[in-house]
Amino acid sequence: MRRWIALILLVGAAGLLCWVPRSSSEESSGGFTDYQVISHAMGGIQEHAYTNSYEAFIANYEKGNHVFEVDLLLTEDGKLVARHEWTQHMTQLLEQEDKLPKERQAARLSYEEFKESKILGAYDPLSWSDIMDLMERYPDIYIVTDTKEQEPEDMKRELEMLVHAAKERNPELLERVVPQIYNQPMLKTVQDIYSFPSLIYTLYASKDTDEEVIDFVGKHEIDAVTIPEQRVTRAFVSKLKKAGAAAYVNTINKASDVSKLKRMGVTGVYSDFLTEKDVESTSWLYAFGK
Missing domain, CATH: 3.20.20.190 (Phosphatidylinositol (PI) phosphodiesterase)
Structure with missing residues (x-):
């Protein structure tokens, strides 16, 4: 019996020795790929997804996540903000109907309307400026961009605005911004704007x-x-x-x-x-x- 117990303990110890977390292995790159979770749309909060909100970021950062994907769109007056889409469905999903007149619920909002419309009645929407604030406050996070504009020129404009704002604030922030590209030609578009490290x-x-x-x-x-x-x-x-x-x-x-x-x-x-x-x-x- 003792031999069986010893054998089981030996097999268990061998398994532990064979398993090494990626973050401490030889594969560690020192970048965002050291992490196994990318929090989608800043991560969920209270069983709600797609909020792209300040509180969602804080909740998921405090749980140990370090890589955050954020949806980016342009407001009616040309500001860069975190929003998945300008549709009535999204307005309803974020429970913002009572904050907006009916004719604005499926519209591209102004920056003021966007910032004044609490998400789920409690959470704060984020602009790109707000996200840069978070990057400065939390120097161990990475931001993965999901640029949602459908027209290539608008998508290019988003990235140009993002880079310009970061350069004015602190160019080092761009070392922790990870753009997503959606087709091969977009690589050159991004590289022409800025040489992102990732x-x-x-x-x-x-x-x-x-x-x-x-x-x-x-x-x-x-x-x-x-x-x-x-x-x-x-x-x-x-x-x-x-x-x-x-x-x-x-x-x-x-x-x-x-x-x-x-x-x-x-x-x-x-x-x-x-x-x-x-x-x-x-x-x-x-x-x-x-």
């Missing part, structure tokens, strides 16, 4: 085949590729890593799904509600092949 190629709107993505990543300095869950394969993820890119999957809110994806080799996930600790806990299952 970039993500996110595939939700891309028509590229897996091989085209791998070839593109191999030819350019793309730090990560974000893959829709239904498109993930072990072969695709393996080839991306060989080409030099980390693989993230969006948007995942179940720890059990993370465990499955990690077995396929992914680096991490975008999530509304999962934390770094949640994802680390799946490593126990991952280490023993569960």
Whole structure:
């Protein structure tokens, strides 16, 4: 009996020795890819997603997350703010109907209207200036941009405004801004505006085949590729890593799904509600092949 107990303890110890968290492994890059969770739209709060709010950021930072994706749009008067879309559906989702007249609920808001419309009756909406305040206050965070303007010129204008404002405030902030690009030509557009140290190629709107993505990543300095869950394969993820890119999957809110994806080799996930600790806990299952 004692021999069996000793054997079980030995196997358990061996498993722990074989598992090393990414942040302390030799793969550590010292950048955003050291983290396994990207908080989607600043992360969820009180079971609500898509708020892009100050309080959502604080809640998820305090839970241990360090990488935050934010949706960016232009207001009616040309200010850069954190909002997923200008639609009545989003106004209803954020419970702002009582803050806005009916004719403005599906409209592109002015900056004043945007800032005065509390989210879910309690949470503060964020402008790009507010986000830079957070970056200065929390020097260990990264901001992943999701520029939501549909027209290429408007998307370019968003990035130009973002870079100009950061250069005026503190150019070092741009070292922790990670733009997402949505197609191959957008890479040159971004690089012409500013040479960001890190970039993500996110595939939700891309028509590229897996091989085209791998070839593109191999030819350019793309730090990560974000893959829709239904498109993930072990072969695709393996080839991306060989080409030099980390693989993230969006948007995942179940720890059990993370465990499955990690077995396929992914680096991490975008999530509304999962934390770094949640994802680390799946490593126990991952280490023993569960």
